[in-house]
Amino acid sequence: MGCREVVKIENLNFSWDNSVLSLEDVFLTIHDCEMVCIVGPNGGGKTTLLYLMLGLIKPNSGTVKILNEFPDKARRRIGYMPQYLKLDLQFPVNVMDVVLMGRLRHGFWGRYSRADREIAERVLDEMSIAELARRPFAELSGGQRQRVLIARALACEPEILLLDEPTANIDPGFQEQFYEKLRELRKRMSVVIVSHDIGFVSSEIDTVVCVNRHVAVHKSSEMTPEAISDIYGHRIKMIDHQHDLTPQHLKQHHKLHHIGERDD
Amino acid sequence: MIDFFSSLNSPALSFLKYAFLIGIFGSVSFGIIGTYIVTKRIASIAGAVSHCILAGIGAAIFFRQQFGLAWLHPIYGSVVAALLSAIIIGLVSMYTKQREDTVIGAIWAVGMATGLLFLAGTTGYVDIDAYLFGNILLVSRDDFIMTLVLNLIVIVPSLLFFNNFMAVCFDEQFAELRGLRTKLTYMSLLCMVALTVVLMVSVIGIILVLALLTLPAAVAGHFTKRLWPMMVLSAILCAIFTTGGLTMSYHANLPSAPLIAALAGAAYLMTIIVFAVIRRIKQRSNNFRNLDLEELRKDTFSSFFDSGVS
Secondary structure (H helix, E strand, C coil), rough: CCCCEEEEEEEEEEECCCCCCCCEEEEEEEEEEEEEEEEEECCHHHHHHHHHCCCCCCCCCEEEEEEEEEEHHHHHHEEEEECCCHHHCCCEEHHHHHHHHHCCCCCCCCCCCCCHHHHHHHHHHCCCCCCHHCCEEEHHHHHHHHHHHHHHHHCCCCEEEEECCCCCCCHHHHHHHHHHHHHHHCCEEEEEEECCHHHCCCCCCEEEEEEECCEEEEEEEHHHHHHHHHHHCCCCCCCCCCCCCCCHHHHHHHHHHCCCCCCC | CCHHHHHHCCCHHHHHHHHHHHHHHHHHHHHHHHHHHHHHHHHHHHHHHHHHHHHHHHHHHHHHHHHCCCCCCCCHHHHHHHHHHHHHHHHHHHHHCCHHHHHHHHHHHHHHHHHHHHHHCCCCCHHHHHHHHCCCHCHHHHHHHHHHHHHHHHHHHHHHCCHHHHHHCCCCCCHHHCCEHHHHHHHHHHHHHHHHHHHHHHEEEEECHHHHHHHHHHHHHHHCCCCHHHHHHHHHHHHHHHHHHHHHHHHHHCCCHHHHHHHHHHHHHHHHHHHHHHHHHHHHHHHHHHEEEEEEHHHHHHHHHHHHCC
């Protein structure tokens, strides 16, 4: 297949405190023709893996290559959406200010050009939040903030889109729209999603990367209850998420799902 | 009032004129940097830096006397001490695993102690109060020129790199991923905080300067939810507080620094109260609007029947 390698991790070990390994013996290759979802329990190393791919931390041993470059070289080709809960929601910025941050220049100098503004307006339009442009970021709902941050990631005009927990806090009405959007986006760029919610493993995802200290790669068609409980280390209830369910049903399912997860 | 304006021009009272000019020009830097301090939540760093200035002042006076260095104006010591403490705090918070607030507290107190020791070692009388709380009687033309210079050093970069500073303050990680040198940017911001603190020492002193750095921006934050209008508004408020405080101090024959700080504090308190009242009123009218009478009647009936059955 004419697929490009976008992420190539070989022989990687990482530890935050030099005693306990958070990630051990990781081999992972992601191609740009697949949509990948990274799943695993909280504390299993998803975020660590993400930070390694972004070059925010360095592996103790092994290599990470993004688009055949080291992550700190390639990071400007990645559009990253963090979880909005990590941001200071009282900070006085409006939606346009936030999205324009995706157009920040290399180095120390920082002015936005007319082209930058046009790109920002285009991605706002694409996420169907053009009418929010002048609204303060602090006054938005959780789902709206999420969309603004995805728009900011798109404003980087990335080759890889990296979304950290995009379905958390999203309003059910937008969920279906969001899948639709992903379907469109993956034609232009490779999409990697991180989610603690295995329910996200939907028909859209081709490859599931399971992270719990070790990393295992599955084709989403191979995902079975046994495979998942192997990763989570305990028995969990599996519910097949059909996306033609109504939002209320989905919510109900998620609830069951989480109850099941806690029950060892 | 006419009397007051004519004394502004009187050569015998030139200190008054310069105090006003320092207040007005300095307000531009205070508005910009104060907004960063409030939104980035680094008021405690600004507090530590301002108290460290006493170490610089003490050292400058001590060495001037010991070695007869007549050119060694205390303000040079202030600038060095402020920058040094800002850089130390910045480095500690970036590269070590120490608790940041502990380090800030330590630098705060040790800076002050160093200053007091230097001043104790200086023979003759030194008016410490003038540095702690400002003394406009001592404000000279040199102080004004120094303020203008520092003002330029702070304002020019904060305008040129506005977008970068905003990005680093809002989401440092994302800014780094965009290729911004975030550590350098943050360090420059801390240095600009340091210079701003020094800027008005002669008028407000090093203890009460924190009021003038944080309160105008805190008030402005209630009126606008964007960064640059917040800066403009807090600069205007800062100018109002300093000129208001100085005018009051001239008329009431009271020290100016406490009046300026009290004025800023009163404005802040009033803003909080007014906005709390407005929010309460809005909430109440919203609740009333949302009250669907039909719904209410149904609820009352059903609960009545429910209780009847059980």
